[in-house]
Amino acid sequence: MQANWNWGIFFEQAPFGNVTYLNWLIDGFLTTAALFICAWIVAFIIGSFFGILRTLPNKFLRGVGATYVAIxxxxxxxxxxxxxxxxxxxxxxxxxSVWFKAELNPNAQFFILSTCALGLFTGARVCEQVRSGILALSRGQRYAALALGLTLPQTYFHVLLPNAYRIIVPPLTSEMLNMVKNTAVASTIGLVELTSQANRLLEFSGFAYESFIAVTMAYVFLNFVVMRIMKVLEKKMRLPSTGIGGKNV
Structure with a gap:
């Protein structure tokens, strides 16, 4: 069966909103990008916090971190x-609760809930990356910082975390790419993001190939931007004449 391609469909008037179908996809793309950025901030902060807990000497705090990851x-x-x-x-x-459910814009509700769900899910994975990065460092770094009079929080903030982040830039990049793709799950609870807009376009226009090829290219573009940014960041964070953050120079 031969497909009847019609790429001009994107410039046709949508059935409501006084916009074109292309505007629908652009709005969906912007929502997806915003969800990714907000959820990644949540994931990075929460993941770093629990990653630190999982490397502390205190057994109870390590257990708290492990419980979060397991759940x-x-x-x-x-x-x-x-x-x-x-x-x-x-x-x-x-x-x-009444304000959130009755007064807040529904799409804002879905956005906030999606940010929490995706951020905490990815945060558990970031937690393990941070934990691995800290444990990969020589114990001498911790002991030397403590011997110099730094407190344990100062040791983490000024010594361990900066070096650990340099090590885990590549796996963090993979987590970011996975998060971009996982934003599509938000459409299941009603968030009007990229995948949801593609479904709407298909429903009202009937052009499946064009709709989902366009969405595929949008996800590819967003992932490409993420990869380029992280590549530059990895290069900037690499320490010269060491193996931390990349190949020896």
């Missing part, structure tokens, strides 16, 4: 999305 890594992402969507708003204080 969020072992529950499927789509299940976590629906847990946040169905249960999380009802767990808020009553006034805040």
């Amino acid at each position: 969020f890594r072992n529950i499927p992402l789509i299940v976590q999305f629906f847990i946040w969507y169905l249960a999380a708003p009802d767990l808020l204080p009553r006034d805040l």
Whole structure:
């Protein structure tokens, strides 16, 4: 069966909104990019925090970090999305819950819930990357910093974390690329992002090939931008004459 290509469909008037189908895809792309950025900030901060906990001498704190990882890594992402969507708003204080469900724009609700779900899910994976980076460092770095009079928090902030991040830039890049693709799951709870807009375009225009080829190229472009940025960051963070952050120079 031969497909009837019609790439001009993107410039035709959409059935509502006084915009073209291309505007739908652009709006979806911007929402996807914003979701990725916000969720990555959450994942990086939460993942770094629990990654540090998993390397502390305190057994209880290590257990807290391990529990977080076990919960969020072992529950499927789509299940976590629906847990946040169905249960999380009802767990808020009553006034805040009423405001969130009754007064906040629905797409803003979906965006916030998607950011939390995707950020905490990816944070568990970032946690393991941070933990691995810290444990890959020589113990002498920790002991030397403590011997110089630094407190344990100062040792992590000024010595261990900067070097650990240099080591884990490549695996963090992979996590970022996975997160870009995982944003598509947000469409299941109603967020009007890139995949959701492609489905709308297909529903109203009937052009499946054009819709999903365009969406595929949009995801490829976003991932390409992420890879280029992380490549530059990896080069900037590489320490000369050492193996930390890349090949020896």
